Amino acid sequence: MKLIQFSAGQGPSECALAVKLGVRRFIEDAEKLGLRVDIVEQEAGEIKGTFKSVLLMLKTDDVNTAQQQCLEQWQGSIQWICRSPYRPKHGRKNWFFNVVLWESDESQPLNTSDVEIKTCRSSGAGGQHVNTTDSAVQLLHKPTGLSVKVQTERSQHQNKRLAFALLNHKIKALESQQSEALKGNLRLQHHQVERGQAVRVFEGERFRERS
Template sequence: MEVYIQLSSGKGPKECDFFLTHVLGIFQREALAKQIHVIVINEDKSGSGLIQSVVCKLTGAEIDIFLQAWKGSLLWICESPFRRFHKRKNWFIALFVITKEKEIILLEKDILYQVMRSSGAGGQHVNKVSSAVRALHMPTGITAVAMDTRSQLQNKKLAKERLAHKLMQLQNESAQQDVDKQWQNHAEIERGNPTRVFKGIDFKS
C-alpha cells in the first residue's frame, strides 16, 4: 500500500513550524513501529531552518488505520519557546492525505488504431489511399491523428507519438493540480477539534 501525506503549519507563526519539525520525527518513529516506511518527498523550510510543510510517501500495510490517529488538525499546548510572556499557548498544524493520480503508462494493448482516408493537400494519391491513422487510448478516451505521409505504417508511428505527448500533458496537468492542492492545504488549517494533542516542550501526548 502506498499513501502520500502532507504535514503543514499553514500560515502559523514560528511556534507552529517548531511544532511541525518535532512532530515529524514522532510521526516517523510511530510509523516505523507499525512497520510503515516514511520517505520525505518534499520539504519547505523557513528562514530559520524550521519545517513549514513536508510531503511524505508512506508504504506498508494498514496505513489507513495508522493515519486515523494523525489525520486532521494537531494541537501543541506549550508556552512559546521564542517569545517570553506571550499569552498564546495553543499551536496548530495539520496532516492531510494527498490523493495522487496514477501514472499513465502507454501500452500497445491499450491503443486502438483506426485507418481512414487522408484529407487535405497531398495530391490525388493521398485521397485515394486509406493511409491516415487515428490512435485511440481506450482507458482515457484521448485520440491523436496522423496523415502526414503516404505510408500507413509511418502515420501509425506518428499517431502513437502524438498520443504519448497528449498523455504526458495530461499527467503534467494532474501533477500541477497536486501542487495546487498542497498549497491550498498549507493555507487552510482548522484551529480546533484536534485529532491529537501534544503538551509541553517534550511533546508528550
C-alpha cells in the same frame, strides 16, 4: 502511492516547530508498526530546524489494520500546547498544524509536452548514490510555473514517477484554489489550518500526547 503532508499553513514559527516535532513523532509511530516512510519534499521555516511543510511518502501501498489506524489518527488538525520557545513573553500557548493523507491519481497523466524534465545528481543525505548518478528528477510545468524536484529513490525511473505524481497533485491543488477564489471563498488545505477542532493534542517540548 500514499503521500502525507504536514503543514503549518500561514502560522508563525511556533507552528513550524510543531510540524518538525509532529513529523518526528509520526515517523517513530509509523516505524514501530513496520511502515517505511521517506521525506519527499520539505519547506524550511524562518527559524533553522523548523518546517513550514513536509511531504512524506509511504514505501508501500499495502497497509494492515493497525497501520491504517495510525494514519487515520494523524489526519486533520493537530494541536500543540506549549509556551513559545522563541517569544517567552508571548501569551499564546496553543499552536496548530494540519496533516493530510492522499493517494496520487495516475489515471489522468499530465501532458508531457507541457513539462520540462531535467535530471541531475542527488544532493544531501543519500549514501553512496549521492553525486555519483543523475538519479534526481526536476520537473517544471510550463503553463503554471509549478516545479518539483524528487531525489528520494535510487533510480531515475522511480524518482520520475513520483515527481509526476507530486506535480499532478500540485496542479490540481492550484486549480482548486483558483476555483474557490472565483467563488469568493478561497480555501486550500496547504495554506489554511483548522483551529479548535484538533484530532490530537500534544503538550510541552517533549511533545507528549494528552491522555
